[in-house]
Amino acid sequence: MKSGIPVRILKTIRETQEVSEKLRCDGKKIAVIPTMGYLHQGHASLIERASSLADIVITTIFVNPTQFGPNEDYTRYPRDLENDKAVAGAAGSNIIFFPDAGEMYPDGFDSIVEVEEASNILEGKFRPKHFRGVTTVVAKLLNITKPHIVIFGQKDAQQAFIIQKMIKDLNFDIEIVIAPIVRETDGLALSSRNIYLNETERKNASVLFRSLKYAEKQIKHGERSITLLRKEMLKIIQSGTPTQIDYIAFIDPVTFSETENINQPEILAALAVRFGSTRLIDNILVSITS
Ligand code: AMP
Numbered sequence: 001m002k003s004g005i006p007v008r009i010l011k012t013i014r015e016t017q018e019v020s021e022k023l024r025c026d027g028k029k030i031a032v033i034p035t036m037g038y039l040h041q042g043h044a045s046l047i048e049r050a051s052s053l054a055d056i057v058i059t060t061i062f063v064n065p066t067q068f069g070p071n072e073d074y075t076r077y078p079r080d081l082e083n084d085k086a087v088a089g090a091a092g093s094n095i096i097f098f099p100d101a102g103e104m105y106p107d108g109f110d111s112i113v114e115v116e117e118a119s120n121i122l123e124g125k126f127r128p129k130h131f132r133g134v135t136t137v138v139a140k141l142l143n144i145t146k147p148h149i150v151i152f153g154q155k156d157a158q159q160a161f162i163i164q165k166m167i168k169d170l171n172f173d174i175e176i177v178i179a180p181i182v183r184e185t186d187g188l189a190l191s192s193r194n195i196y197l198n199e200t201e202r203k204n205a206s207v208l209f210r211s212l213k214y215a216e217k218q219i220k221h222g223e224r225s226i227t228l229l230r231k232e233m234l235k236i237i238q239s240g241t242p243t244q245i246d247y248i249a250f251i252d253p254v255t256f257s258e259t260e261n262i263n264q265p266e267i268l269a270a271l272a273v274r275f276g277s278t279r280l281i282d283n284i285l286v287s288i289t290s
Pocket of ligand 1: 034035036037041042043045046151152153154155156179180181182183189190191192
């Protein structure tokens with residue numbers, strides 16, 4: 001019985017490595033879910049998936065300073081360990097690895113893991129050094145928790161692509177699973193950052209999913225002009241009075257390069273938009289049948 005289990009909190013790297021090593025020696029299959037905490041049902045769905053694939057589920061909770069830019073929300077990023085324990089336990093997590101920044105980045109820390117090309121496009125243009133912060137911390141978390149499986153959400157599609165690439169390029173002996181996006185009833189993708197939205201912004205933010213669904217429907221009905229799709233999506237998004245639209249991009253999911261033609265079996269429509277000071281990202285993967 002995995003659900004509702006009391007969760008063991010581990011704060012040190014040494015103890016976590018020892019626990020994982022012992023579990024591996026005992027023949028247990030380990031799955032890990034890297035998160036920044038403030039867990040919601042999106043995270044819970046990843047933990048549940050992990051629980052169905054492995055014997056032991058480790059959720060890592062670490063608000064990683066190196067993936068935040070100087071003007072981003074590192075210090076005010078929401079944190080709530082008590083609630084995280086409840087959500088993680090109910091979803092089937094056995095262990096939470098919860099280090100502090102000094103444990104992860106002791107004095108003298110001087111290494112970087114970087115997937116070069118894919119880190120500098122799209123999100124990377126608006127968040128320089130973000131992905132090298134992510135790949136470095138994820139490489140560390142994998143070495144610390146020693147999983148057989150790691151699970152990421154499609155919500156952060158570029159991150160998932162980059163981690164897949166890192167795992168392949170650097171021969172991590174780990175299976176990566178990408179889990180679908182969990183949404184609110186109006187379509188807004190669950191995110192720890194949604195808490196920053198005021199009531200009006202929260203309501204307006206549903207235009208993002210509406211615009212993505214519009215693109216999906218049009219593509220499935222044969223529309224092939226990205227210029228036209230982008231123009232109509234812009235109109236839908238603008239009806240929600242965003243403060244800024246960083247990008248609306250059409251991406252070949254195999255190479256993660258932006259495309260101006262829709263002629264591949266699948267296309268990813270992705271966007272980043274600000275409401276007030278809150279930056280939201282979302283995407284939809286469209287299979288092209290005709
Ligand atoms: P975060 O705590 O935001 O770094 O997210 C941790 C993991 O949860 C990442 O792999 C995210 O892609 C995933 N995730 C975040 N929000 C959702 C969501 N709404 N649905 C599914 N996965 C999500």
